[in-house]
Amino acid sequence: MKNLLLITLGVIFITFLLPIIFTKQFQTYDTAVTLENNTVTNTVNEEIQYNYGEFNTIKLLHHDTMEVEEIDLDTYLLGVVSAEMPASYEQEALKAQAVVARTYTIYVIKNGNKHEAEGADICTNSACCQAWINKEDRLSKWDELNREEYWNKIEKAVNETKGKIITYNNEVIDAFFHANSGGKTENVSVVWGGADLPYLQSVETAGEEGYTQYSSEVILTKAELDEMVKKNHPEFSINYDEENCIQILEYTEGNRVKTLKLGNLELSGVEVRSMLSLKSANFTVQIEGDNIKFEVIGYGHGVGMSQTGADSLAKSGSGYEDIIKHFYTGVEVKDANF
Numbered sequence: 301m302k303n304l305l306l307i308t309l310g311v312i313f314i315t316f317l318l319p320i321i322f323t324k325q326f327q328t329y330d331t332a333v334t335l336e337n338n339t340v341t342n343t344v345n346e347e348i349q350y351n352y353g354e355f356n357t358i359k360l361l362h363h364d365t366m367e368v369e370e371i372d373l374d375t376y377l378l379g380v381v382s383a384e385m386p387a388s389y390e391q392e393a394l395k396a397q398a399v400v401a402r403t404y405t406i407y408v409i410k411n412g413n414k415h416e417a418e419g420a421d422i423c424t425n426s427a428c429c430q431a432w433i434n435k436e437d438r439l440s441k442w443d444e445l446n447r448e449e450y451w452n453k454i455e456k457a458v459n460e461t462k463g464k465i466i467t468y469n470n471e472v473i474d475a476f477f478h479a480n481s482g483g484k485t486e487n488v489s490v491v492w493g494g495a496d497l498p499y500l501q502s503v504e505t506a507g508e509e510g511y512t513q514y515s516s517e518v519i520l521t522k523a524e525l526d527e528m529v530k531k532n533h534p535e536f537s538i539n540y541d542e543e544n545c546i547q548i549l550e551y552t553e554g555n556r557v558k559t560l561k562l563g564n565l566e567l568s569g570v571e572v573r574s575m576l577s578l579k580s581a582n583f584t585v586q587i588e589g590d591n592i593k594f595e596v597i598g599y600g601h602g603v604g605m606s607q608t609g610a611d612s613l614a615k616s617g618s619g620y621e622d623i624i625k626h627f628y629t630g631v632e633v634k635d636a637n638f
């Protein structure tokens with residue numbers, strides 16, 4: 301009788317209590333942010349790290365100092381997410397950004413050797429790889445009132461998506477993203493030429509017009525326009541007395557300018573955007589007296605995930621996986637396994 305009782309207790313212990321003890325031990329993210337003397341100190345005690353295999357540690361090139369730092373992948377992502385997306389955005393949008401940034405990082409390391417010469421995998425320059433900011437600088441730029449809440453959101457975005465990456469046909473995707481699509485993203489081949497990628501197609505998103513990144517304008521004098529265009533095209537000439545001396549000839553599927561007639565030139569919208577520093581290739585042009593006015597919709601190249609679109613979808617109840625699947629056609633969100 302006594303033996304039976306002991307055996308029963310033993311079975312109960314093994315079945316119910318051991319898993320609880322182990323789960324607790326291995327899944328504790330002891331994240332404590334304390335505010336002392338206006339500074340935030342943070343202890344992240346992650347007893348178990350996700351195993352990203354060869355991508356556990358990355359070599360990060362600081363583009364300002366040209367120093368290379370070895371840093372674990374998810375710690376690096378805290379700096380990317382907090383540099384790339386406003387922490388005021390919805391938690392699910394921040395999670396989508398974390399998965400996109402993790403995917404982009406692994407893709408760059410797997411498929412390129414951009415920074416091989418510098419002995420690094422990826423750099424901190426947003427124009428080259430992804431923006432990154434160190435924690436101290438990040439915290440000091442946030443208002444003291446929001447500091448703790450914002451940093452917790454960033455940590456949550458990275459920790460609660462630990463291990464997750466985006467794949468298409470079981471391959472890590474090239475996860476482009478941008479600030480605001482203007483309501484419709486762009487096919488990748490339209491922006492950079494080359495082959496189309498099935499997961500980087502034009503998709504529509506509602507609600508992007510409510511963000512400051514949605515509209516902007518650039519006004520140039522005729523002389524300024526002349527100077528800027530002649531840098532790339534010395535043969536440029538234009539007669540403003542001629543009707544249709546500036547005319548949009550063709551649009552892309554994503555509503556951006558595909559071809560613009562500008563005097564004696566025919567230029568792609570992508571080139572005009574870069575030449576005149578417009579925020580996107582979705583623009584209209586008007587001649588107003590001595591000025592040329594460009595009214596621009598959206599911000600960025602328009603390929604892949606729109607960040608304001610992600611926030612807008614999250615506000616209407618989408619989770620991070622839905623957001624990712626909205627912007628990247630036919631993909632899966634999976635645990636990384638290398």
Ligand SMILES: [Zn+2]
Pocket residue numbers: 414415422423424425428429430
């Ligand atoms: Zn780079």
